[in-house]
Amino acid sequence: MRTFVIVGHKATTSAEFSLEDIPGTSGRLDILCRCINSGLVLSHGIRHDVAVYLVLLGGEIPKTVWLRGEDLRHLNPDERTTAALIKKALALQVGPHWTRSTPGIMVRTGGLSSLLGELEPPFYMLREDGQDARAADLASGVFVLGDHMGLDALEEDLLLGLGANIIGLGSRSLHADHCIILINHELDRIEVRDNRELDS
Amino acid sequence: MRTFVIVGHKATTSAEFSLEDIPGTSGRLDILCRCINSGLVLSHGIRHDVAVYLVLLGGEIPKTVWLRGEDLRHLNPDERTTAALIKKALALQVGPHWTRSTPGIMVRTGGLSSLLGELEPPFYMLREDGQDARAADLASGVFVLGDHMGLDALEEDLLLGLGANIIGLGSRSLHADHCIILINHELDRIEVRDNRELDS
Numbered sequence: 125m126r127t128f129v130i131v132g133h134k135a136t137t138s139a140e141f142s143l144e145d146i147p148g149t150s151g152r153l154d155i156l157c158r159c160i161n162s163g164l165v166l167s168h169g170i171r172h173d174v175a176v177y178l179v180l181l182g183g184e185i186p187k188t189v190w191l192r193g194e195d196l197r198h199l200n201p202d203e204r205t206t207a208a209l210i211k212k213a214l215a216l217q218v219g220p221h222w223t224r225s226t227p228g229i230m231v232r233t234g235g236l237s238s239l240l241g242e243l244e245p246p247f248y249m250l251r252e253d254g255q256d257a258r259a260a261d262l263a264s265g266v267f268v269l270g271d272h273m274g275l276d277a278l279e280e281d282l283l284l285g286l287g288a289n290i291i292g293l294g295s296r297s298l299h300a301d302h303c304i305i306l307i308n309h310e311l312d313r314i315e316v317r318d319n320r321e322l323d324s
Numbered sequence: 325m326r327t328f329v330i331v332g333h334k335a336t337t338s339a340e341f342s343l344e345d346i347p348g349t350s351g352r353l354d355i356l357c358r359c360i361n362s363g364l365v366l367s368h369g370i371r372h373d374v375a376v377y378l379v380l381l382g383g384e385i386p387k388t389v390w391l392r393g394e395d396l397r398h399l400n401p402d403e404r405t406t407a408a409l410i411k412k413a414l415a416l417q418v419g420p421h422w423t424r425s426t427p428g429i430m431v432r433t434g435g436l437s438s439l440l441g442e443l444e445p446p447f448y449m450l451r452e453d454g455q456d457a458r459a460a461d462l463a464s465g466v467f468v469l470g471d472h473m474g475l476d477a478l479e480e481d482l483l484l485g486l487g488a489n490i491i492g493l494g495s496r497s498l499h500a501d502h503c504i505i506l507i508n509h510e511l512d513r514i515e516v517r518d519n520r521e522l523d524s
Contacts, residue, residue, distance in 0.1 A: 144404075158361075167497040297368055306505065309496075313495075
């Protein structure tokens, strides 16, 4: 299972934001919506082997939204429809256990630390000085990215404590959603190569 | 100059679409807005060496919108703001000469054939059976992509007549905006390599 975790430091945990101004009213949930598209959307369908977690830290209590490719429905590639799905999930009254919103979308209270404790290594974090992803021979693991503010020092320490690999994606400073496209593509290539080796 | 040309077969040439439902009212201008983001937006700025052309075929007379990275202003990464900029450009009364809308955005009547006649080779078109882009040693040229309908046979013939290279991007069928991310990244890597060779 490929897993992308995106930390939204200002992202709202409430459904009280406007679909007419997502960047200005939701703590940049627009960034996270684009990450959902990058992680899950193919030209003719959904990546069933991908899970995306949004860690939303812009409320009193953190919340996490989980999108599971294998049973996800109603996901269109545009930002507004995606934001509407997240809005629906955030309108639910939830506690620390996963509550189902729409097919393939679950939500609960809790932040990065409890989430990472439940996921299987290998862990990867992205940093511009990391090892080139193309040389790193990535495995299908957990890729943790920050929003427009990146990851903070505590989040990096948490990941390093879990043995996270630090990877980089070339010379340009890219948005998280663009990084996810590149990681998915790299993993697609590795899968094709591994399947060829199995066949030969 | 890196140039991306995206053909929107149903994309409206009129400003009479709703920012509250871009996919449903504009002939999928949402796809082209995401291509603008992929082509031009970096984490901390705009790619000054990129131009994006949208060829809009969903009206009585085709129109082309030109976004020029070197003098582009007011471009945010979110879909709605981008669509609002395009809406502004489409509200102008234009003829076959470029008319400036906002800084870095020009619009005129005319379609793919007249546009390609004015651009410098090399030309590239994307097709799933094309040569792997990573092996193709891409140059900074003109990359032509279709919207959700791909390129039609006449468009492909036009490009082949101009000597276009047919390139592919791996095993998965990807949206045009995702392809543009991958091409930009490949060209970034080639630039770094070429600069290193110049230095050594």
